[in-house]
Amino acid sequence: MTAVKTITATAFGDTYANAVGALPGANESWIDGLRKTSRALLGTQGVPGPKTEAWKYTSLNQIAKTPFIPASTADDVDVPLLPVTVPLLDGALKIVFVNGVYRSDLSDKLEDLGAGITLSPFADVLKSSPGSLKDVLGAVMEPAQSFTAAMNTGFMEQGTVLHLSNGAKLEQPIQILSIGASGSSPGAFHPRFEIVLEEGAQATVVECHVGLPGQAYLSNAATEIILGERAALRHYTIVSEDSDAFHLGRTAVSVEQNAQYESFVLSLGGHLVRREVQVRLEGDGAATTVDGAYGLSGNQHSDVFSEILHLAPDTESKQTVKGVLGGDSRGVFQGRIHVARTAQRTDGRQLHKALLLNRGPEVDCKPELEIYADDVQCAHGATTGEMNPEHIFYLLSRGIDEKTARALLVEGFLDDVILNVADEPVRNLILDLVKTWLARQRILSIGEL
Amino acid sequence: MSLIEIKDLHVSVDGKEILKGIDLNMDGGEIHAIMGPNGTGKSTLSYVLAGKDGYEITQGSVLFDGKNLLDMEADERARAGVFLAFQYPMEIPGVATATFLKTALNAKRREQGLDEIDAMDFLNLIKSKTKELEIPYEMIKRPLNVGFSGGEKKRAEVLQMSLLEPRFAILDETDSGLDIDALKVVSDGVNALRSPDRAFLIITHYQRLLSYIVPDHVHVLVGGRIVESGDKTLAELLEAEGYARFEESEAA
Ligand SMILES: Nc1ncnc2c1ncn2[C@@H]1O[C@H](COP(=O)(O)OP(=O)(O)O)[C@@H](O)[C@H]1O
Ligand SMILES: [Mg+2]
Numbered sequence: 173m174t175a176v177k178t179i180t181a182t183a184f185g186d187t188y189a190n191a192v193g194a195l196p197g198a199n200e201s202w203i204d205g206l207r208k209t210s211r212a213l214l215g216t217q218g219v220p221g222p223k224t225e226a227w228k229y230t231s232l233n234q235i236a237k238t239p240f241i242p243a244s245t246a247d248d249v250d251v252p253l254l255p256v257t258v259p260l261l262d263g264a265l266k267i268v269f270v271n272g273v274y275r276s277d278l279s280d281k282l283e284d285l286g287a288g289i290t291l292s293p294f295a296d297v298l299k300s301s302p303g304s305l306k307d308v309l310g311a312v313m314e315p316a317q318s319f320t321a322a323m324n325t326g327f328m329e330q331g332t333v334l335h336l337s338n339g340a341k342l343e344q345p346i347q348i349l350s351i352g353a354s355g356s357s358p359g360a361f362h363p364r365f366e367i368v369l370e371e372g373a374q375a376t377v378v379e380c381h382v383g384l385p386g387q388a389y390l391s392n393a394a395t396e397i398i399l400g401e402r403a404a405l406r407h408y409t410i411v412s413e414d415s416d417a418f419h420l421g422r423t424a425v426s427v428e429q430n431a432q433y434e435s436f437v438l439s440l441g442g443h444l445v446r447r448e449v450q451v452r453l454e455g456d457g458a459a460t461t462v463d464g465a466y467g468l469s470g471n472q473h474s475d476v477f478s479e480i481l482h483l484a485p486d487t488e489s490k491q492t493v494k495g496v497l498g499g500d501s502r503g504v505f506q507g508r509i510h511v512a513r514t515a516q517r518t519d520g521r522q523l524h525k526a527l528l529l530n531r532g533p534e535v536d537c538k539p540e541l542e543i544y545a546d547d548v549q550c551a552h553g554a555t556t557g558e559m560n561p562e563h564i565f566y567l568l569s570r571g572i573d574e575k576t577a578r579a580l581l582v583e584g585f586l587d588d589v590i591l592n593v594a595d596e597p598v599r600n601l602i603l604d605l606v607k608t609w610l611a612r613q614r615i616l617s618i619g620e621l
Numbered sequence: 622m623s624l625i626e627i628k629d630l631h632v633s634v635d636g637k638e639i640l641k642g643i644d645l646n647m648d649g650g651e652i653h654a655i656m657g658p659n660g661t662g663k664s665t666l667s668y669v670l671a672g673k674d675g676y677e678i679t680q681g682s683v684l685f686d687g688k689n690l691l692d693m694e695a696d697e698r699a700r701a702g703v704f705l706a707f708q709y710p711m712e713i714p715g716v717a718t719a720t721f722l723k724t725a726l727n728a729k730r731r732e733q734g735l736d737e738i739d740a741m742d743f744l745n746l747i748k749s750k751t752k753e754l755e756i757p758y759e760m761i762k763r764p765l766n767v768g769f770s771g772g773e774k775k776r777a778e779v780l781q782m783s784l785l786e787p788r789f790a791i792l793d794e795t796d797s798g799l800d801i802d803a804l805k806v807v808s809d810g811v812n813a814l815r816s817p818d819r820a821f822l823i824i825t826h827y828q829r830l831l832s833y834i835v836p837d838h839v840h841v842l843v844g845g846r847i848v849e850s851g852d853k854t855l856a857e858l859l860e861a862e863g864y865a866r867f868e869e870s871e872a873a
Binding site: 569585590 | 694
């Protein structure tokens with residue numbers, strides 16, 4: 173127990189909090205209160221360990237032991253230009269953050285997005301019109317529910333607020349780029365993205381988390397999404413952090429009547445990546461797709477933690493997550509589908525499939541169904557296995573050498589779920605990223621590909 | 622020297638002998654048919670020739686163009702010109718048919734010292750082949766064999782064969798699951814590939830296919846042995862009489 177306290181104190185306790193200093197919106201008592209409550213949770217609950225069900229398979233020890241400084245205070249980090257390694261979506265409106273700090277010089281102009289549409293830096297909104305966030309901030313991203321959310325809410329500083337009024341349609345996709353880079357000290361940052369689509373509004377948002385090589389950094393991002401009736405959001409998250417980086421990210425979504433939340437999370441980089449998603453299907457006929465793919469090598473650790481809450485009748489959720497694991501990597505999938513008593517005629521499907529490239533990796537998979545309604549269709553499944561030798565033979569029998577055959581099959585394994593991405597340019601971007609990742613694994617000759 | 626020389630081939634699976642001494646010589650330009658009841662080792666023979674793992678060759682040899690075929694890996698055999706049209710083609714999710722075809726074709730071209738095929742040339746080639754085989758062109762954009770009907774899978778196998786232009790093609794029950802129109806299209810595809818330096822081994826249950834693809838030799842495989850060989854009239858006889866008399870002699 174003492175160990176846990178020390179850990180909390182050094183990582184996100186007083187030292188860190190003092191260094192963070194006054195944050196935007198601190199003079200608004202409700203915002204200040206939200207941050208303080210969240211930090212208090214970190215203090216009282218400490219860093220969750222294996223006894224906490226949600227953190228059973230993912231250890232926060234390494235993060236807790238690292239003496240992070242607030243990344244925005246590092247004076248020895250200079251990122252003058254957008255790194256060439258950053259995946260860019262053609263035609264998207266870019267909004268760029270380096271170590272959690274908004275970079276207008278690297279971003280596109282956040283104007284003229286169309287009638288009823290605003291995209292603003294989060295800090296600006298906290299300072300100039302905090303009231304506009306009163307019903308939004310913390311409405312679905314509940315600090316008490318998640319360590320990741322509590323840490324982000326306790327230290328949130330910069331980010332974006334995207335707001336679409338009734339019926340507004342965003343033609344151009346928005347690409348949020350969060351770039352991590354540490355100087356001599358490991359830095360932590362806590363970007364906050366708020367997305368509100370009022371009735372019938374439509375938008376596409378791509379969130380990219382990338383980083384530069386160097387000291388480890390901690391990217392602790394939170395995206396809070398509120399979708400009004402018949403609104404439709406396509407939300408794609410690409411995590412391609414630096415190989416030494418930590419990423420603890422959470423998306424929390426509320427989906428009203430007949431609204432649709434389509435999402436995909438691609439996770440390739442990072443030393444330890446935990447992606448949490450909570451989708452609350454609040455209104456009749458609300459629907460969601462929460463797919464994902466990940467690729468791991470070396471000693472990478474990836475954790476997908478998902479909660480889909482069916483809280484109204486005739487709601488639908490589909491989730492397929494596929495992972496490829498090599499080296500001595502570790503993959504975790506914890507998925508819960510909850511169906512409330514009133515959520516009759518729910519259709520909920522969940523599938524996790526892991527492909528092991530050798531004997532090194534380990535997969536922990538815990539799917540959970542919690543059903544209180546009686547008229548529902550729910551199914552979940554999980555498979556973990558090696559490559560099918562019959563598939564390999566089929567390709568060999570066409571003259572394709574074994575290395576190429578295995579690479580094709582690995583790519584196909586992931587592509588299979590990526591093909592669900594409805595937005596074609598994003599789908600192609602993700603397919604390309606996977607191709608590049610695979611090529612790099614082969615060049616590094618990880619051995620098993 | 623024949624193109625293919627199979628000598629006294631004995632093959633076991635999990636310690637159980639499946640093929641019990643196969644002898645078969647095939648020359649370029651020839652079509653041989655192998656007929657026989659279920660479970661007698663026809664697919665086993667096709668897999669052993671194509672180089673699948675899991676089969677123990679306890680005796681015998683196979684020469685392909687004078688080289689020891691059994692020493693080569695499956696992909697080497699394919700690049701050297703061996704092709705197996707599978708009885709049950711694999712469904713491979715996520716791998717686009719076009720990507721697969723192009724990779725296979727380029728593997729062969731590299732072996733021949735040719736450059737990779739130009740993207741436009743490839744598409745044109747596929748367009749004409751799919752048309753010949755009455756395969757919807759859209760099919761090549763779909764994942765390999767996934768959701769294809771039984772007939773579509775078999776046509777796709779023949780499409781691959783026609784693209785890779787093997788010297789020794791084995792067709793394992795390519796006729797099963799085909800209606801009469803599809804059978805005709807597939808047979809036309811095979812007949813179009815007939816040439817003096819190419820040999821076909823056609824495995825089938827039914828004489829039906831052999832009235833479209835007319836064999837030079839017909840062999841009856843029962844209990845892991847070729848129990849009788851003859852010309853195309855043997856197929857007709859089998860169609861009329863069945864395999865009963867061979868099975869009896871096998872049991873005896
Ligand atoms: N991989 C295998 N493992 C065990 N037995 C097998 C395997 N493959 C084939 N066999 C057995 O070998 C025999 C011949 O099978 P097969 O070659 O598929 O026959 P056919 O194609 O003539 O119907 C059958 O008894 C079958 O059960
Ligand atoms: Mg068979």
